Amino acid sequence: MKRKIPLLITFTVGIILIISEFIPHKPFGQLSGELEIWFLIISGFAILLGQLSLFKVNIIKIRYKQHDWQFYIVTLASFVVMVALGFLWGTGRSAGLLGHGEVITNTLGYKPFDYLFNNIYQHLQATMFSLLAFFIASAAYRAFIGRTVESNLLLASAVLVMLGNTTFGSLLTGWLPESLNFLHLPKVSEFIMTFPTTAGQRAIMIGAGLGIIGSSLRIILGIERSYLGGE
């Protein structure tokens, strides 16, 4: 019974949503609309659940002093501080429990939440992302070696697309006459991106789409039950 009821709910909801795509009239259209609203409400609660889970997982790690447990204190402290500041003085134009906090806002130049967001969080995230430039450069130097025909093709197309996407691409071949315009590097890059890349992407998308249909049917029909836990 514990498993049969969720399976029945999944089957019923799945079938209603599939039918509503083909018959968007009463009662299916109306039902699917209601179910979408339910989904949005559950999504909101999922965020809350995620936050509680974050708390639980981190507290367990701190309590049992697991490896690098000090970092989990930082995570929790940051979380609590940001939530508290947001609740107390709000963010942007919206007020918090204590209003807009004019005094503290005038001192910092922003609301406390916005101050930390703009001056710490934004820069930390940008820094993490910027580090990619160094690792990509290093990886490209080590990996783009023309060992085989395939790797040569990959190497050539990567270099052409990279050059075409820089301002040097226009400079290098900008002098070519109109009749040889197809050799202009930005054009070559555009060609690679529009035809071979898009063709490959479409194949991947069709494959993924069929995969999604297959796994959705398995879930709706109760063949795939791992989402229920156990087994």
Place this chain on the structure above:
Amino acid sequence: MGKTKQLDRRWLFLLIFLGVALPLIFSIGLPLETTKNVQMVYDLVDSMPKGSKALISFDYDPASMPELHPMAKAVVKHCFDKEIDLIFTAMWPMGVKMADDIIDQLIEDYPDLEYGENYVNLGFKAGGMITIQSMGKNFREVFPKDMNGNSIDELPIMDGINNFSNIGFIFSLSAGAPGIKEWVQIAHDAYNRPTSGGCTGVSAPAMLPYINEQHQLTGLLAGLKAAAEYEVLIQTPGTATSGMDAQSIAHLIIIIFIAVGNINYWRNKRKEKKGGK
């Protein structure tokens, strides 16, 4: 490359650092050419009549700011110049702050624009694709209030907006999912609204199949280069234009190092062959 003598990668890091930092400090001003996809986005915005409404979704967070923020600023500025009323929303929680930041950066140049009349920030809603689908059916059920708690029935900009039908075009600034794909699949494919977007350079190949004869996606701003091209088109050079110099130099350094790596590989291979004989 196993036996190849590798260059200490700290040299590469140093060169990349200098290659990015110096052009940002001392602008070079390398020329830019407008590509077809960027021109399509520009033409879409430019073709909108004065007073029409557009929905701009901020589906990214600070990690993608360097690439997506300049294009967001350029597109929003173009819309404000064309007197298009803007409805901002976000499918990513941090997108709300991104939208706010763009508004704050631009609003000083447009003192006549009024919140609630010419632009509104509806905020974030969880649910991704389902949220977009529900917006297409009934906007007011998904967003009964804006992010400041004002009822959208009281906001003049939202008059007559019950679904996507009165929205001129939809533009998603996307760093992943939910983002452009979801907007195309619902707003364009199900509700036939012109949809366009901007994404990071690395995610562009996944978006390109949607630029097709059915115009699922009307143009695409892919990466910093597209943002710079857009800035040139609206004749307002900004951070993307200056950033392009840095990006171009960094790419050139990478290409040079790829060449060096290959020369090393072939030289060593030749040596091994000779040694074998």
